[in-house]
Amino acid sequence: MKPNYVFILVCCVLSISQATVAAPAASNGFRVRAVNLGGWLVTEGWMKPSLFDAIPNRDLLDGTTVQFKSITLGKYLSAEHGGGTILIANKILARSSETFKLWRINETTFNLKVYNNQFIGLDTTDGVNLVAVKNTPCILETFMILRNSDDPNRVRIKASNGFFLQVKTEELVTADSKGNERWDDDDPSIFIMTALSPYQGEYQITNGYGPVMAPKVMREHWETYIVEEDFKFISSNGLNAVRIPIGWWIAYDPNPPKPFVGGSLKALDNAFKWATKYGLKVLLELHAAPGSQNGFALSGSRDGTLGWGLDSIEPTVAVIEFLAARYAKNPSLYSIGLMNEPSLWVSPETVMSYYGAGYDAVRRHSSTAYVVMATRMWAHNVTEFLPFAAQFERVVLDVHLYNFNHMTVEDVMNGDVYTHCQEVVSAVTTSDGPLSFVGEWTAEWMVPNATKEEYQRFAKAQLEVFDRATFGWAYWTFKHVGIHWSLEWMINNGYINLTASDPISVSSI
Template sequence: MDTQTLLPTMKPNYVFIILVVCCILSLVSQANVAAPAGSNGFRVRAVNLGGWLVTEGWIKPSLFDAIPNKDLLDGTMVQFKSVTVGRYLSTESSSGTILVANETVSSKLTVFRLWRINETTFNLRASNNQFVGLDMTNGGAGVNLVVVESTPGISETFLILRNFDDPNRVRIKASNGFFLQVRTRELVTADSKENEGWGDDDPSIFIMTIFGGFQGEFQITNGYGPLMAPKVMKEHWETFIVEEDFKWISNNGLNAVRIPVGWWIARDPNPPKPFVGGSLKALDNAFLWAKEYGLKVIIDLHSAPRCQNGLAVGATRDGSLEWGIDSVDQTVDVIDFLTARYAENPSLYAVQLMNEPVLWNSLETLMWYYQRGYEAVRKHSSTAYVVMSVRMGVQNVTELLPFAAGYERSVIDVHLYNLAYWTVQETIDFLNTYSKDMLSAVTTSNGPLSFVGEWVTEWLVPNATKEEYQRFAKAQLEVFDRATFGWAYWTLKNVINHWSLEWMINNGYINLTTTSITPSPIISTSPSSI
C-alpha cells in the first residue's frame, strides 16, 4: 500500500514506528512526587494549526487537485519495466554507474525518485543518490546512460511522455532529443526516434509503476509552478485559518496555539524556489488574532533547512534527510529572525527549535543546535520558553534531560500517539502504561518542563462508537494534563474527522470547557531511561 493510501488512516508511518518502539520498552520503577506546573501555574492547552503554513496534503488533499500530473510530484518513486525484455530499468548492481534493464524483481536498484522540473520533465535520482544522465564524456553527444552525477544538469533531464489511453505506458525522452530504448538487458541507449504505436514490440516503451511519494510544501509549490503557486498558497493561507478560528479556540477551553512554520518564512517575501512568499503575513495575522482573543502562541519550526526527518512535514523534496552540522547556522538564523520579530508581542509564549528530528540526526549535533537556538531566543526574549524535541523513535526519551536542565525556561517535547489495531481497552491500557510512563520519564522536579506537543483522539479500533471515542479522549486528557508545560492536539482542522479538534468538539466527542487542569502532576525526581 502506498503512502497516499495510508495517510487517510493514520498520521505518516513514523508514528506507528514510535508505537512499536514504545511497546518493547521496559518500565522503570521510580520515586514520584508532586510538582507545580509552569510559571504561575499556567499550563498550555493548545491546538496545532497543522497544514496551514507548512503543507501536509493528507490534512487537505484538495489543495493538490489542480496540479497537472499530480501523481508525478517531487519525491514520487517510480519503476520502468521494458515491454520487450520484461525487465526493470535499474542501476547496474556491481558498479551502480550505468543504467541497465536486467532486474526481474523489484528492488532498491529499480526505484528512481523524481525531481520535477515541470509537469512532464524530470530528473531521475537513483538509490545511490546519483542522477541518471547521458554519458557526455569525450565530447560526444551521448547516447549511453550513466548514473554518476550528484547534481543534475541538462544531460540529467528527461521528458516522460504518457500514453493518453494508458498513462502508465510511457516513453522517456532524453535531452539529446531521442527516446530511451532497451537494446539488450545490458544495453540501454537514448537513440530511438518517436514511433506512433505503443505496442509490446517497441523497445522504447516502458510500463511505469508509481508508488510512495510526498505531499508537502515542496511538492505543492513546485507542482503548481512559479505562476500558479503564489495564487494557490495565498488563497489557502487566507481561508484555511481565519480570525474566527481564534475566537472559536478561545471559547472552547483552549488557551494557546502551536503554529508550525517552515524555514523559508525567514526569507519572506522572496524565499528560495520553489517556495513562495506570503506565509509571514499569515503568521503576523495569527499573532494579532491571538492577542485579540487572549491566546498564547508557540512558534514551531516544523521544517528545518535541508529537512531534519525526510518527511513531508519537514518539506523534503524526495525523502532525503540532509539536515546536519552544516545546516545549523542557517537554522539558528531562522530562530533568531522569528524571535526578534515577535519578542515584544505579549502572545509569544514559546519557540520550538525543531519539530520531530529523528534518530539519524546526531544527538551531539542536535544538542549543539539546541544550545545555539536557545541563545538566539534569549538574545531577544528572557521570558519565552524554549522547546526542544526528543528524537523520534529513540528508546531513551530522557536523553536530553541532563542537557536541557542547564537552561532556564526550557521544555522537552514528546509526541504521544496511540495508533494500533487493538481493542478499546487494550488501547486505553497502553495509554495508561507506556504513554504515561514516557511522559513521566521526562517530567522531573528539577529539570525542564514537559510538553506533549502532538496527540490525537484517533486509533485503529474498528467500528468504534462515539461513546468509546469519548472514553478514549477522557483517558488521554487525564494523562496528558500531567505534562508540566501542557499539551497541543493535532490538529485544528482536517478532512479526517477525528484528527480535527474543531470537528471533535463541535460534535460532542471532546469537551474542554468542563474539564480542568490536573493541579499536581506525578513526576520523576530524577531522569531515567524508559
C-alpha cells in the first residue's frame, strides 16, 4: 500500500483484537529481515517517474480521469444519470457523471468510460448523437483527442464517423462538426480538457509505449534497476532476504497477454541466482493478480476497476502453481505470497477460498516453502484470517504498517509505533497460529521538517516493534526517488545501520 493511497491507511487496521502471547520464530529460529524490490518487476510510476518520460501524451494513460468543458457554454460534458442514455452538457461543476476514464488505444485515440462503466459512443440509430450504453467498446466507441499545439488543454474530440463532437445546446451533443484550423472561443467543437488522477502502473507503461517501444523500455529497466551488485549490498548490510513483487503476466512469459511484454521472468531467474550467490532468501509475492485485487495501478489495473473475484481464483492459482513448480527446488526460495493487499471490497470468504487453493498449489511442489496470506486492505479486524490460517502448516499472516496519521514526532512514536503498531503485531502473533510478518513498512512519515536524528529515532522504534514479528519484516523499498522510502539511501547515509547491535549507531547521529 503506497503512493497517495498510503496516507489513507493508518497502520492498516481500525480495530484490533486483544494482544496474545508472542509465538517463537520459525522452527529453525530464522527471522526474515528483508527489503522489498518494489518497482522492479511490477511498475509503480511514483517510485521512478522518469520511466514514463518518453511516452507521447503521457498525461493521457489508461485509467486517467478527464473532464471536458464546452468552450461556448462553459459547462461540462456529462453522461446523463452516469450512463445508460445520452450525453449532455449542462453542469457548471464537474462531478462523477462529468468525469470519464480513458482506455488508451494509441497516443491520440481512446475509449471514454463513464461512471456506470459504460462507454461513450455514437448512437447506432443515426450515427450522430452521443450515447453511453455499451459495456464493451467497439469502433463506434472510439474517439481521437486532438490537442491545440499552443494550449494542449484545448481539444477537439473526433468520432469514428470522421466528425468532431460539438455542443449545440445543453441537451444536444452531436458528432457532426467539420472543425476548422482556428481554435476560437465561439467554436462549439472546442473543449477545455482537465486530466486528473494519473495512473502509472505496468498496464499504463506498456500500453503507453506500445508494442514496439515497450519491450525495449521494460527490458532496459529490468536489466538496470536491480542488478547483482544490489544483492551483494543487501547481503553485506544486515539483511537476509529480498521480497520480490511480481505480476500475474510473468507466468505467460515470454508472450504474455497484451499490452504486457515478456522478459520479467528472466530477471526473476537472475534474482534467484544472485540470492543463492550471496546467501539471501527470496520471498515471492504476487503483487498484481489477474483482474486486479484492489483496483490500484500497482496491481496491474487498467482503469481502477477491481476485477478480482470468484471467477479469478482459478487463473490466479495457476500463476501460483507456475511459480511453485519453477522455483520449489531452488535453495533460496523461502516463501510464496499468494496475493498482495486484497481489497476490503472482496469478501473474506472469497479470499479464504483462494488462499486454500493457493496453499494447495504450493504444497503440490514444496513441503517447506512458507505460504504467505495477506490481510485485506483497510480491514477493521486484522485477525479475521487467523483461525483459517491456523489450519495449515508453515503459513504466514502478512500485515502492512505505515505511519502517516500524525504530524508530530512524539505522536507518531507513542500513538502509532509504540501503541497502535505494537498492538497490531501482537494481535497477529499467537502461540498456536501462523507466523506474523510485517511485509511492508517505511521510515518515511508526514512530520514536517524532521531532522536526521528524528528519522533515525523513527526507524529504530519501528525496528524494535517489527522485530517481534515471528516471521520477520520487509522494508518498502530498496530503491526509490523518495529518499526515505529507499533503504539503500537510508543505509548509505547513516539513517539505518542493520549490521550493528543497535540499528542506529551513535556515531552516525
